[in-house]
Amino acid sequence: MAGVLVSRTTYADAVNSLIQAARARVPLVAAATSVHGLTLAAIDPEFGAVLNSFELVTPDGQPVRWALNVLHGAGLSERVYGPTLMRQLCETAAAEGVSVYFYGSRPEVLDGLVERLRASIPGLRIAGWSAPPFRPLTPEEDAQEVEAIIASDAQLVFVGLGCPRQERWAYQHRPRLARPLVCVGAAFDFHAGTLRQAPAWMQSRGLEWSFRLVMEPRRLWRRYAKHIPIFVALVARQYFTQRMSSFTLSPPRRKENN
Numbered sequence: 001m002a003g004v005l006v007s008r009t010t011y012a013d014a015v016n017s018l019i020q021a022a023r024a025r026v027p028l029v030a031a032a033t034s035v036h037g038l039t040l041a042a043i044d045p046e047f048g049a050v051l052n053s054f055e056l057v058t059p060d061g062q063p064v065r066w067a068l069n070v071l072h073g074a075g076l077s078e079r080v081y082g083p084t085l086m087r088q089l090c091e092t093a094a095a096e097g098v099s100v101y102f103y104g105s106r107p108e109v110l111d112g113l114v115e116r117l118r119a120s121i122p123g124l125r126i127a128g129w130s131a132p133p134f135r136p137l138t139p140e141e142d143a144q145e146v147e148a149i150i151a152s153d154a155q156l157v158f159v160g161l162g163c164p165r166q167e168r169w170a171y172q173h174r175p176r177l178a179r180p181l182v183c184v185g186a187a188f189d190f191h192a193g194t195l196r197q198a199p200a201w202m203q204s205r206g207l208e209w210s211f212r213l214v215m216e217p218r219r220l221w222r223r224y225a226k227h228i229p230i231f232v233a234l235v236a237r238q239y240f241t242q243r244m245s246s247f248t249l250s251p252p253r254r255k256e257n258n
């Protein structure tokens with residue numbers, strides 16, 4: 001869709017693939033991708049190549065799921081939302097003894113996240129967590145962060161740096177880390193309780209963006225004003241291109257003799 005290979009997947013399929021990869025130490029990368037991520041990939045070929053190198057690009061937003069169903073007949077009944085995927089992965093990891101690591105956000109958010117997850121998911125093995133500074137890291141700092149993850153022996157790493165920073169980080173560090181990396185956006189804040197999620201009825205109707213805009217207007221208004229129209233235009237163009245192509249490729253009807 002719009003040049004991005006979005007996965008036709010469900011929560012169950014994504015969780016199963018990632019947990020199996022974690023147990024086998026396979027360097028699989030997954031990204032829960034919203035309208036914002038898709039439009040960035042469509043207008044930035046370098047970032048599009050990054051996303052298309054991942055094994056899983058899940059339809060994080062309802063509009064992405066709707067577009068997949070309309071354009072490709074995906075038949076998806078629900079999206080694969082980053083915060084929910086992260087929760088289900090943590091629950092399955094706890095049940096199967098898979099250790100996890102959290103990389104991103106702010107120290108106070110990670111402290112709250114770890115405390116709440118330990119309380120709500122008994123048996124979850126949290127191997128470590130780190131909140132890097134909000135600036136480009138020096139090569140030495142970056143190496144230290146990577147070594148800390150490796151030394152923790154975590155089998156599954158959640159990355160919450162925000163799009164597109166988290167995807168670029170996962171792409172760059174995948175060879176060295178050699179374990180599943182899951183890009184989950186704002187999931188750390190939601191699960192730590194530092195950011196409110198939209199009500200379920202708004203999420204199901206694709207209105208989560210409006211709730212988040214009210215919560216964080218100064219940070220998000222430019223993003224939504226730019227990327228929502230681009231997404232609508234991209235989907236509309238692909239839809240009408242496919243429709244015209246189907247008419248062009250249809251064989252002419254044979255005339256019958258009277």
